Amino acid sequence: MRAAGSRAIQCDGVLTVTDTHYRHLKQAADWYALLCDETVDESQRAAWRRWLEQDPAHRKAWSVVEKVGERFEPFREESHRKPAYDALRAPDMASIGRRRALLSLGVLAVAGLAGWRTLRDTPLADHLAALTTDYATGTGERRELALADGSRAWLNTLSALDIDYGPRQRLLHLRTGELLLEASRDPRGPLRVTTRHGEVAGEGATFGLCHQAGGLCVSVFSGTVDILNGAGARARLEQGRQLTFSASGPLGPPLPVEAARRSWSKGVYVAEGVSLQRFVEELGRHRHGYLGCSPEVAALRVVGSFPLADTERALDMLPLALPVRIRRVMPWWVSIEAA
Template sequence: MSLDYQVLQAAARWFAVLQSESASEADREAWRAWLAAPEHARAWQRVEHISGRLEPLAGDRFSPAATALLQPRQANRRQALKTLSILCGGGALALAAGAMPWRSWTADQRTAVGEVRDWRLDDGSRLWLNTDSAVDIAFEDRTRKVSLFRGELLLQTVADRRPLMLRTAEGILLARDAARFSVLQRDGSTQLSVFDGTIEIQLAERGSSGTVTRGQQIAFDSHRIEPGQPVQSGRQAWAGGVLLADNLRLDDFVAELARYRQGYLGCDPRVAGLRVVGAYPLADTERVLEALASTLSLRINRRLPWWVSLEPLQTTA
């Protein structure tokens, strides 16, 4: 469930207030009253998560309030024991369901947030790994296997007697000949962009398949392949350290830029429809924000060191 921008900003303001040494009991009482609304509780939990704190507001006996508000109102001991049973007795099932995220922790190759790397593979193929990504690579006698657990990659494959098989959470991509394509693992879907060659798709659940050729871009989940679209020219620009915007909406641009930064980066709905054009350096996101603010007459609101949003230049928020 998506959260309203204004509610998220309010949660960030409360976080800043409660982290201040001058926070009073009256502030805490007002925060608890604000937190009572379920949407406010969800926003608060999002801020706590982004802050990276294991124990938000340490020492504050009221900090678990958001989590408590998100639990079912009628939760009882039997439900709690059932949950505990699933976590303990059904551990294997839970592990299997979350296998892809778990594997990303021990993947062969990983990148940190904001990092882009590339490798020359054993067969001469070239692999680029985008920000916050993780892959396994296993070249065997009959197949070349790559598993994308998180994030995005770009592959330039070479012709080989062995097909190249790329696995994501939603299915398998097969390149039988030389090809150049990128794969982005989203939450519940995979996006494939083919710049050269042909890629076959086999869905994880239904077993159905499809073929994507040069110049096409598609998205698919484990059950369905979406209709194809022309590939976005800038979809592979990140491999060269550039975020390319060709008349892109500001909110879409900010969502893409946010992948290269720690913390939260948002965009006020009042300026979301502004258009962005240009090539921006991914190695310096602060410079990108300053350029956007200057060219589009925006204000950079730094609510917290790790909570930044782009807003109208004149605002009362």
């Protein structure tokens, strides 16, 4: 595992938070931890209220921390609630409380930048749809499926899949998340996978599909696949290549396939020089709560193999090779900062 020293804020096509936004998030997390302490006094609560009123960005940051924290509130006994939980119910927090009611369905995972996106850009709608799919996985869960035609499929964390096999077709619908397929040959023709961005079809091939911020990433590990997006753009993708496309516009250029798009099925994330920000977003999908990194270190490069079933150990591996430290403000709020 090693790192290179680039400091760019925009890395690997993933937009990271600005230094100001990150600082506000860090302050909000510190206030939340303080208010959760049984020894907090009224002067400290008053100081928190003053900080909250100083800047609309403070309220925005606080709402992000709150959305993460409220997911863990049901695990607290009523008699042991901390002052922060009472404070959140104060009249001046009513608007945040209404937003929390909308988002407290237990399906919002906040990692990396997710907390700064609008509701339209969060996975909430996908996860609500996943409640009615044939197969779905939760946070940190991976699942292997044996399909009726002899094909094999693996679902990554937070994924949802419908199966629609008939006399004349083999059709899968990947609603959200990531899928790895070993598609068998069949008289009915290629195994087709539809997504909100378009369709991918292959037989006698091993390929993966992953919903990402920039669209759908398709990776081919053996054989070939045919790609068709919502705008009618087509391409044939060969073994060892991957590309990303969205429902509209041209298809992205073919690039060398990333090992990580297959290694997750074995419980390992293989980082091949990805930015630390990208690493955080990938690992964050496999754990509850908030995981973020400071813009100061977001562009550092990571190489290595990391266990997905033990994300705490994966995080503890980072300071062994990178100039970073792991800051655990609360068990469910972790950030990576410069050492």
